[in-house]
Amino acid sequence: MIERKKKTQDEAASLASLKPFRLIKFFSYSGLAVFLLFTLVLSWIISNHAKKVLLERSEAYAFVVAENLSHQVFQQFVLPTVMRYGKIALRKPEQFARLDAVVRNATHGMRIQAVTIFDSSENIISYSTVARRIGRSGEGGIEYRKALAGENNSVVRSTGTLLNLLPGGRPISSQLSTFIPFRQYQANSQGTGIILGVIEVVQDLSEDIVAITRLQGTIILTSMLIMAALFVVLGFIVARADRIIEARAEERRRLEQQLDQSQRLATLGKMVASVSHEIKNPLGIVRSTADILGKRLKSVAPGNEHLAEIIVEETGRLDGIVREFLDFARPQEPKMTPTSVNDIFSKILTFMEPELERKKIVLEVSLSQEMPKLALDQGLMHRACLNILVNSVQAMPEGGTLSVATRYEKATGLVLLVVSDTGLGMSPEKQRHIFTPFYTDKNRGTGLGLAIVKNIIDSHQGTISVDSKEGDGATFMIALPAG
Numbered sequence: 001m002i003e004r005k006k007k008t009q010d011e012a013a014s015l016a017s018l019k020p021f022r023l024i025k026f027f028s029y030s031g032l033a034v035f036l037l038f039t040l041v042l043s044w045i046i047s048n049h050a051k052k053v054l055l056e057r058s059e060a061y062a063f064v065v066a067e068n069l070s071h072q073v074f075q076q077f078v079l080p081t082v083m084r085y086g087k088i089a090l091r092k093p094e095q096f097a098r099l100d101a102v103v104r105n106a107t108h109g110m111r112i113q114a115v116t117i118f119d120s121s122e123n124i125i126s127y128s129t130v131a132r133r134i135g136r137s138g139e140g141g142i143e144y145r146k147a148l149a150g151e152n153n154s155v156v157r158s159t160g161t162l163l164n165l166l167p168g169g170r171p172i173s174s175q176l177s178t179f180i181p182f183r184q185y186q187a188n189s190q191g192t193g194i195i196l197g198v199i200e201v202v203q204d205l206s207e208d209i210v211a212i213t214r215l216q217g218t219i220i221l222t223s224m225l226i227m228a229a230l231f232v233v234l235g236f237i238v239a240r241a242d243r244i245i246e247a248r249a250e251e252r253r254r255l256e257q258q259l260d261q262s263q264r265l266a267t268l269g270k271m272v273a274s275v276s277h278e279i280k281n282p283l284g285i286v287r288s289t290a291d292i293l294g295k296r297l298k299s300v301a302p303g304n305e306h307l308a309e310i311i312v313e314e315t316g317r318l319d320g321i322v323r324e325f326l327d328f329a330r331p332q333e334p335k336m337t338p339t340s341v342n343d344i345f346s347k348i349l350t351f352m353e354p355e356l357e358r359k360k361i362v363l364e365v366s367l368s369q370e371m372p373k374l375a376l377d378q379g380l381m382h383r384a385c386l387n388i389l390v391n392s393v394q395a396m397p398e399g400g401t402l403s404v405a406t407r408y409e410k411a412t413g414l415v416l417l418v419v420s421d422t423g424l425g426m427s428p429e430k431q432r433h434i435f436t437p438f439y440t441d442k443n444r445g446t447g448l449g450l451a452i453v454k455n456i457i458d459s460h461q462g463t464i465s466v467d468s469k470e471g472d473g474a475t476f477m478i479a480l481p482a483g
């Protein structure tokens with residue numbers, strides 16, 4: 001329950017530390033969205049403005065051209081024709097050819113696509129540079145009527161948008177049609193106010209509109225590219241920050257767990273130490289009493305001495321366990337003296353030899369003769385080596401090979417103690433736990449053996465590692481700094 005509560009607290013804490021980066025992520029996404037919108041609006045404003053300027057200029061230009069045309073037509077066609085023929089009849093080819101020549105002369109080289117002249121009375125096209133329009137009626141719309149009322153005006157006819165620029169899209173077209181009244185002029189070139197018809201001048205703006213639309217496309221495309229680059233960079237930064245934060249959170253969780261575990265162990269250690277201490281004395285009394293009892297039983301009830309022996313034996317074992325508890329709970333400060341690790345191993349192995357024989361374990365010893373003497377706590381190191389060797393023997397209930405080797409690595413300045421067995425081995429999961437106090441899979445084990453070994457090696461500034469495969473033996477390696 002407490003564990004679970006702690007876990008949720010941890011998760012909440014790590015979530016809180018991740019939040020600022022979530023915010024950055026959110027800002028980077030929303031910032032990019034705003035930037036995209038802003039770019040679209042900006043490109044639209046720019047292109048619209050450019051189109052407006054283009055139209056205004058084209059319109060002004062068309063007015064000038066049309067005014068000039070109106071003047072030229074009146075002076076060079078209407079007046080001479082009326083004088084010569086009495087009236088204008090464009091159906092007559094020579095009159096039409098004359099008007100056509102005047103119009104083409106007046107608009108030559110002026111970026112004018114078409115010129116059309118509407119009749120004043122019937123909305124009929126009396127002349128057009130586009131032959132098929134001649135004679136049509138009713139084609140002049142509101143612009144024609146406005147011009148007839150004396151007002152210059154124009155209209156744009158466009159097709160296509162930005163999408164038409166995509167490959168396969170229909171070409172963009174844009175025409176500006178400008179309508180002005182076709183006035184009668186006096187000899188001094190002043191208009192009389194009489195309107196004879198309407199002149200329509202058509203300019204093709206497609207090229208300019210395509211250029212402006214391209215500009216709009218380029219702005220959007222460039223912005224998108226910049227945005228994409230920005231997005232990638234931001235993505236990298238956010239991902240990196242995320243990783244750093246995640247790693248920090250993980251590190252903190254680990255440290256907290258470690259702290260938590262060491263606090264618990266310290267409390268446990270104190271408890272174990274005081275209990276073990278209290279048990280030690282009565283245990284001694286029980287043992288010596290059982291000893292005396294055994295001797296007395298010999299005479300009083302012969303044949304029952306083994307009962308007292310069992311008590312002595314079991315109290316001895318209990319005493320061992322209590323001592324192990326005490327060792328773990330109150331790790332002793334190592335008292336360093338120059339020691340030969342080879343001697344330590346030799347002593348233990350001589351002592352273990354009968355048991356190894358009994359258990360059909362073959363011993364292979366390879367102790368290097370070039371070992372420097374190390375400053376070690378002899379007693380503690382003896383214990384550490386003994387614990388490892390005992391574990392190996394226990395791992396080979398059916399017999400096997402126990403190898404013990406020592407080596408001095410000049411390059412690294414390390415003394416290596418290697419103990420290998422051909423016993424049961426361990427899974428990787430098990431290997432992760434074996435140095436944890438009270439981890440055991442033995443009926444009569446305390447699980448403190450390797451925890452004590454680790455404490456001892458740590459106090460000698462050494463390291464211990466294990467290499468094993470389930471069912472395929474285990475190798476323990478201790479590395480101690482020589483010097």
Ligand SMILES: Nc1ncnc2c1ncn2[C@@H]1O[C@H](COP(=O)(O)OP(=O)(O)OP(=O)(O)O)[C@@H](O)[C@H]1O
Nearest residue numbers: 391392395425434440441445446447448449450474
């Ligand atoms: N050489 C080995 N081969 C296979 N398993 C091993 C070996 N050494 C240790 N282990 C595993 O590691 C566990 C922990 O060992 P450790 O020495 O700490 O405790 P223990 O031997 O179970 O009990 P204790 O040593 O306190 O009597 C063992 O229970 C065993 O499962």
Ligand SMILES: [Mg+2]
Nearest residue numbers: 387391449450
């Ligand atoms: Mg053990």
